[in-house]
Amino acid sequence: ISGLEDADDAAERVLTVMRQPVKTESGDVFAAVSVGIAMGTPKYDQPEQILRDADAAMYVAKSQGRARAIVFDESIGRLARDNVDLTEDLRHAIERKELRIAYQPVLRLKHMELIGFEALVRWKHPRRGLLLPGNFISQAEESNLIVAVDRWMLAEACAQLANWQDRGLAGPALQMSVNVSSKEFSRTDFLAEVRDVIEAHALTAAGLRLEITEGTMLERSARTYDVLAAIRALGVSVDVDDFGTGYASLSALNHLVVDGLKIDWSFVTSINAHHGWDIVEAVISLAHKLGLVAIAEGIETAEQLRRLIALGCDFGQGHLFAPGLGPVAAAAF
DSSP states (O other): OOSHHHHHHHHHHHHHHHTSOEEETTEEEOOOOOEEEOOOOTTOSSHHHHHHHHHHHHHHHHHTTSSSEEEOOHHHHHHHHHHHHHHHHHHHHTTTTOEEEEEEEEEETTTTEEEEEEEEEEEEETTTEEEOGGGTHHHHHHTTTHHHHHHHHHHHHHHHHHHHHHTTSSOTTOEEEEEEOHHHHTSTTHHHHHHHHHHHTTOOGGGEEEEEOHHHHHHOOHHHHHHHHHHHHHTOEEEEEEETSSOOOGGGGGTOOOSEEEEOHHHHTOTTSSSHHHHHHHHHHHHHHTTOEEEEOOOOSHHHHHHHHHTTOOEEOSTTTOOOBOHHHHHHO
16 A cells, blocks of 8 residues: 555555455345545554554544545544543543533423423533433543533432422322433343332332333343343333334334334424435334334424324424423423
């Protein structure tokens, strides 16, 4: 390899080979590969530095859809350094009390009645201002800090629900939905953590809904099934978040015991798209055939609400009703 053109050719040969299926007894298996390229120049003092930059370029290739090659440049270097700085700040965010929760109302659409809130994490960064999950959750997952964030979220959201109940603002039927990452869900003491936080705040288990990712469904391990069954045996509901946007297999729903499917906002907002509302209708129908509830996210217009009600969608949330609210505004709602 004498230059960038040769490196590109080498990467393309790798990509071409990897596009071919691997024959197995169970059928064809396809594997995508993401390639990061960094060219050795006098600016590098150590080979580890070249590997670091190639690795950074590879992560950009993954974020852009995988199965492609990306060449490292200074913009990627700045992004990588920015991510490192953000991850380091996140290590101290909880102890410095910089994390916040916004509570978005969830309504029963047929009767337009409040049934609960979803707890949404926010980060009041001392220099960058208020950060939404899309600005830092991926770094939290890559660094395993997501476990600490999830544990804080669960405890804080349950404490807030207990506070509203103690003040007579909420009855025992009001539910709090909390997101749980696959890394948190797979911890051996997760079930005990859920049980302890419910007991610590004197909540009914029925007041808590946990939202798991499609990645958690994909694990399809005996432990995943056992934990799900045990959590629901406590009386806690479990929903699959952003259903249809990830890699979930429909066959996994035959084995996983869950209570609801959440329809991603991207489908709900695609009211004029060719297949957008066909997908919404299909997910609602699938949920009901499996005995589950369908929950729509991202409802922004009266027309979206009308169509969701006509399709029999059970619950919904979105800016048409309210954005994520602080504790005081949520209590007023």
